[in-house]
Amino acid sequence: MAALHPGRLWPALGPAQVQVGARIIPGLLFALLAGIAAGWVLKRRRSKSAGLATSRDLAVLLPKEVTAKAKSLRPSLAGAKPGSIKPDDTGILLGNLGENGPEVRTSWEDVAVAIMAPRSGKTTSLAVPSILRAPGPVLLTSNKAAGDAYTVTLDARAAAGRVWTMDPQQIAHTEQAMWWDPLADAKDLPGARRLAQHFVTASVDEGEQGDFWSTAAANTLTALFLAAGADGRPITDVLGWLAQPADRTPIDILKANQLTAIAAQLQGTVSGAVETRDGIFETARQYAACLLDPKISAWVTPSETLPEFKPADFVTRRDTLYLLSKDGGGSASALIAAAADSVMRTAVIQAERDGGRLDPPLLAVLDEAANVCKIGDLPDLYSHLGSRGVIPITILQSYRQGQRVWGEVGMDAMWSAATIKLVGSGIDDADFADKLSRLVGEHDVETVSHSTSESGRSTSISMRQERILPADQIRALKKGSALLFATGIKPALLSLRPWYKEAGADVIGKASSRQTAAITERAKAKAEVAA
Numbered sequence: 172m173a174a175l176h177p178g179r180l181w182p183a184l185g186p187a188q189v190q191v192g193a194r195i196i197p198g199l200l201f202a203l204l205a206g207i208a209a210g211w212v213l214k215r216r217r218s219k220s221a222g223l224a225t226s227r228d229l230a231v232l233l234p235k236e237v238t239a240k241a242k243s244l245r246p247s248l249a250g251a252k253p254g255s256i257k258p259d260d261t262g263i264l265l266g267n268l269g270e271n272g273p274e275v276r277t278s279w280e281d282v283a284v285a286i287m288a289p290r291s292g293k294t295t296s297l298a299v300p301s302i303l304r305a306p307g308p309v310l311l312t313s314n315k316a317a318g319d320a321y322t323v324t325l326d327a328r329a330a331a332g333r334v335w336t337m338d339p340q341q342i343a344h345t346e347q348a349m350w351w352d353p354l355a356d357a358k359d360l361p362g363a364r365r366l367a368q369h370f371v372t373a374s375v376d377e378g379e380q381g382d383f384w385s386t387a388a389a390n391t392l393t394a395l396f397l398a399a400g401a402d403g404r405p406i407t408d409v410l411g412w413l414a415q416p417a418d419r420t421p422i423d424i425l426k427a428n429q430l431t432a433i434a435a436q437l438q439g440t441v442s443g444a445v446e447t448r449d450g451i452f453e454t455a456r457q458y459a460a461c462l463l464d465p466k467i468s469a470w471v472t473p474s475e476t477l478p479e480f481k482p483a484d485f486v487t488r489r490d491t492l493y494l495l496s497k498d499g500g501g502s503a504s505a506l507i508a509a510a511a512d513s514v515m516r517t518a519v520i521q522a523e524r525d526g527g528r529l530d531p532p533l534l535a536v537l538d539e540a541a542n543v544c545k546i547g548d549l550p551d552l553y554s555h556l557g558s559r560g561v562i563p564i565t566i567l568q569s570y571r572q573g574q575r576v577w578g579e580v581g582m583d584a585m586w587s588a589a590t591i592k593l594v595g596s597g598i599d600d601a602d603f604a605d606k607l608s609r610l611v612g613e614h615d616v617e618t619v620s621h622s623t624s625e626s627g628r629s630t631s632i633s634m635r636q637e638r639i640l641p642a643d644q645i646r647a648l649k650k651g652s653a654l655l656f657a658t659g660i661k662p663a664l665l666s667l668r669p670w671y672k673e674a675g676a677d678v679i680g681k682a683s684s685r686q687t688a689a690i691t692e693r694a695k696a697k698a699e700v701a702a
Contacts, residue, residue: 222612222639224655224663226268229275232657233268237261237276244279244560245530259304263534263562265593265655266296266665275655275665277591279532282557283564284573284589288597291650293566296667297593298536299323301564303670303679307531308332308486310514312494312507312544316343320538321493322686323670323679332489335480337510339467339503342495344693351480353471353509354400356516360433363397364389366509370458372547373505376575387440388454394437395455398424405472410462416441416452458505467503482517486533498542508544511535515552515561522559529560537565541572550577550585557590565589570603592656595667596648604642607654611640611662 230236241261242248248256258264262276263283277283287293302309302324309328311320321336321343328334338345357363371380371389380386395409398421412421422441425434440451462468473479485492492514496507515535522529537544546552549565556563565585567573573582586592598604622629639662645654655663670676 222661224268224661226273228661229268229657229663231660232262232265232275232277233273234258234261234276237278240278244528245532246526246528247530260306260531263301263564264304264668265591266653266667268663268665270666272666275663277562279528279560279562280557281590281657282553282562282588283591283593284586285564285566285593285595286568286570286598286603287566287593287595287653288568288599291595291597292653292667292669293595294320294538295669295671296651296653297564298538298566299670300668300673301534301536302491303327305534307489307529308518308533309491310494310511310533310535311492311538312496312511312536312540313538314342314496314498314543315539316495317687317690318683320536321495322690323683324491325493325686326682327679328491332491334491334493335485336493336495337470337480337507338493338495339461339470339506340495340497341466341697342497343493343690344697347469348477349480350470350472350474350477351510352406352473353506353513354396354404354406355481356513357396357400360393360397360430363400364393365512366396367392368547369509369512369545370505372545372576373502373508374458384450384454387451388458390436391440391451391455392458394425394433395421397430397433398422401425401428401430407462407468407472409459413452413456413459416448461503461505467506470503471506482514483521485514486518486521486529489531494544496543498539502543504543504545508546511537511544512546515556515563518561519556519559522561527559532560532562535561535563537563540565541567541576545576547577550581550588553585553588569598569600571600590658593665594645594648594654594656596650596652598646598648601642604645607645608638608640608642610656611638611645611654613638 226233231240238256238258238261241256242251245260248260258274258276262278262281265275265277267273268275285293285297287297298311298320302311302320311324313320316322316338325334335349336343336345337349337351338347353366357366367389370392371385375385392409395412396406398404398412399406399408402424412418419441422434422438425431425437440448442448462471480492492510494507494510496503498504515533518529518533537546537549540546540549549563553563570582570586573585576582577585594607598607640654648654651667651669653665653667655665657663671680
């Protein structure tokens, strides 16, 4: 059949109207549909090439592979039947991949650093869930109690094992129910030196250490701690020796225990110029000033009526140790750091006795680490703690806060050694945000452009590179989300899992309210007595 002329199809229309209907309108419709299709394709391509980790990229941290790895890391799970291993036995829950993606967990050999600003979920979404789900012993350091990780987790951890609370500055206003001997680890020179360093690090930042006075004071404290430890004396005896530099008792003790080199060094300090000697001893006295407070020193002085906290027993049980201290001048943070360090080092020793790893692993949540738990060589410890089943999570409010304590080199070392890095919302450090943006990397972006010529309308697609997450977007991460940087894996965006949205939150919340109310009542009672 011969093709019909447009004029025969629409005899009532004029020639111009026929041309518009037959050629121009279909052309416009075709261009419009082509533009919509190109936009749809571009949107799909952009979503696929967003540059952040997908479930395939993150497989090593997802349930299947995390469970398999847990069986290889923990001998107690090796013979478990498929499906019988609880998720919390396989690793620490970090959150979900995206809004409704699979759970993302660390393995039991990962060590973590979290940079999370206040009110970004560091307590509710990281510290508390990790503690509540931990299968083994737990250590928490903090400078808060009421309404914080301490009150939220106390009852649940008490049901799992014995709870020890070291509260020398009465953050939770708890009655003393334990004591700990910091000199138990100071019976040899390395142990005494580590203890002395905790007092130095708690008093001055990394940039201020290493001068003559701080070094000499650290050496003097080392000698005095070693003498007291070797002779079975309480740490408070060191205060008496610091007050009386001419007292030869520590020198005689060192010599009697064949510690002649350290005895000679102490003798040289005591016999030196009076001005120099007094300056060294005064600096040492400032470092150990917290022991002058009898309310603080009571927690580290032997007691015949209170049980002694022994790290060697603690690391083999499902017990919990809460280490609470204020920050700032006169705080007990040196003792808090020393206790945390002692527990982690004891756990390493126990792991070596158990064949290499602690099972179940020890979880050490070092919240407010830059304020109340300044372990000077923590960056170095990160390189091997995970391989022993000792899992630290160091929580800082900013990267610069860590630099203040461990120096730029030390903080960079800890950041590099951490196999899990979690960055929450509220990062206001422009340099750090840009550093993270560069770590996330760049990706190819397709740009659609349209042009019109005599031959018609055309659409073209070109490629350019841009940051996956610019610094301003990292700063503007919404609350409840966090960036995950895991070793050997593309960065991922996680949705955090706050404890109060999980099953059983009502029971935990009520328990936390009771503990907070108890703290308030204890504080009121002390105020009334003082008045």
